Amino acid sequence: MFIAIFSPLTGVPMSQPRVVVIGAGVLGLFTAYELTAAGVTDVVVLEASHPGDGSSGRSVGMVETQYLTFPDVQVRAYGREVYAALERDHDLHFVHGGYLRLGRQQADITAFEKSLEHQKACGVDDAVILSPQDIAERWPHIVVDDLVAAQFGTWDGYVDGYAVSQLLAGIVKGRGATVVARAEVLSAQRTGDVWRLDTAQGVFEAEVVVNAAGPWAGHVGDLLDAPVPLLPQLHGALTIELGAPQPFTPFVMDYVPGSGTDGVYFRSERADQLIAGLHTDEAIKDPVSPDVPLGAMGMDQIERVITLLSERLVGADDMEIGRSWSGIYPMTPDHQPIAGWHRDAPGVVCALGAGGSGIQLSPAVGRLAADAILGRSSDFEIDWSHERFGD
Ligand SMILES: Cc1cc2nc3c(=O)[nH]c(=O)nc-3n(C[C@H](O)[C@H](O)[C@H](O)COP(=O)(O)OP(=O)(O)OC[C@H]3O[C@@H](n4cnc5c(N)ncnc54)[C@H](O)[C@@H]3O)c2cc1C
Structure with missing residues (x-):
């Protein structure tokens, strides 16, 4: 060595x-x-x-600190610091649209409160916990009926x-x-x-x-x-064409780490376009070859995004699917x-x-x-x- x-x-x-x-x-x-x-x-x-x-080059570029354990938050807080330096010193384009992690169970509220404590210990103090009413007031197009709370990082956002x-x-x-x-x-x-x-x-x-x-x-x-x-996992993302300008949507993550399944995410890309996909931190799919052809998302995945979106977003039934692409999560066991x-x-x-x-x-x-x-x-x-x- x-x-x-x-x-x-x-x-x-x-x-x-x-x-x-x-x-x-x-x-x-x-x-x-x-x-x-x-x-x-x-x-x-x-x-x-x-x-x-x-x-x-195939990611949707989210940089955020809304994680639940101290070690997971600490490494992301370091990432935030470095990205902030790139933005400040090298004009990196960073869209600070915010990151909203939704919670449906009482246990999520405790986990979100702990996350905020961990973030504060790492020098991140802009995250807040929002009630379903808070969410509905800020973003009336998000369905909140089944939610108990969300954690929201206002600084968080995305890069290319x-x-x-x-x-x-x-x-x-x-x-x-x-x-x-x-x-x-x-x-x-x-x-x-x-x-x-x-x-x-x-x-x-x-x-x-x-x-x-x-x-x-x-x-x-x-x-x-x-x-x-390494267990390479195939994932994808797609655009949703809104037809006309709509209110801004932060990055919404309808998945809580460790839940054993995947969840839908979506965010504004333009005033008349969203980007959406399915995320999980876990290797729940069969691994693929890294040389698998990377074209559009599979129809089964697109349909799952649409189903989950229509439960979470008011007016989702009228939206049109635009283009989609796939890429690989390079995942360890x-x-x-x-x-x-x-x-x-x-x-x-x-x-x-x-x-x-x-x-x-x-x-x-x-x-x-x-x-x-x-x-x-x-x-x-x-x-x-x-x-x-x-x-
Ligand atoms: C749809 C999608 C959405 C995502 N969204 C997010 C997100 O919002 N936030 C987030 O944090 N992450 C996201 N990710 C995950 C993120 O994109 C990956 O974890 C990350 O890009 C992996 O980076 P890497 O440098 O390990 O791999 P890569 O970017 O794949 O780089 C590896 C490079 O190695 C090169 N290479 C391979 N073999 C050789 C060789 N023999 N010789 C020389 N070069 C070689 C390849 O050409 C490649 O350029 C997303 C991923 C996908 C697919």
Whole structure:
């Protein structure tokens, strides 16, 4: 394992590992972002296609902190901080439309109250709990009959995952890293402490290789003789054409983590258009090949969105379905990412498996992957180690 050594006087690394990151989605690029921010510049990001062309460019881009346990909130609060810095310093387009998580059971109210406490402990103080009456007053087009409460993060909102990837690629290049497009890693060998990676763009060598290949991380793990558990899940989203401008709708999530099923989500994209889909944090579907053709959403999924929407949105029966697309949640068996050294393979760092939360979790994943390489300790209470998976 190679760890950077820092000068005690300047804080700048005196000895730097050569790092190759495989995959220019948000997880790989935030790893490069954190490394270059720490002064490690011998970083090459190899991308089979171009930055953002994987799951990152197919997401609906929500960044929020409305989670229920302290560790889940803490990593998202870090994500919020990093996205806020990108918005402030690099003009990232961030739509702060708010995030509304709906609750139907009394137990949800307790969980939401706890979530607000966790958020406050992480420096996030704009979230509130709304009663069904509050919701109906603010957004009369949301059906509230079966709700007991909701938690609402007013700062939360969405980014464009493709634009974030492109922005990060530009930032890390500006700091001295290299991003190589159309450079699929085809094979890998390790001799001594040095990895040699063969790609369509030639050979690259490094002491540390980061597996950030998103839905393909299982395949890349096998190339590196560093297997990782991944259950790629097919998900999609669609547009709802409203026909005429309608009042703004925040991101509404009709799913509570750990419920064992999926739920519908929707938000305004334009005044006359919504984006909707089905979300779950859990791997409840059969895994798919990362090379599955990614066209429109399946009809069964579209019908489920329409059914759930018509229960939640006034006038949904008159809305028209527009276009739809699908993409992959790169999910691990326990639905949490893996970030840090591979358990068995020397010189391999994981930054993978962020499921349906990879846009909001990618700053924390990148931070932990970089911390491992730099030998830094972390304040995060979450366990994203590869070791947590037994044999
Ligand atoms: C419909 C949908 C909606 C979503 N909505 C949200 C949301 O609202 N909020 C949220 O936080 N998350 C959301 N997600 C999840 C999020 O998009 C993913 O978790 C995240 O983009 C994963 O990023 P990644 O960097 O791991 O993977 P990717 O973005 O897929 O990047 C991996 C990259 O690796 C490259 N690669 C693969 N193999 C190789 C190789 N051999 N050599 C070189 N390069 C290789 C690929 O080309 C790809 O570009 C959504 C996902 C989908 C599908």
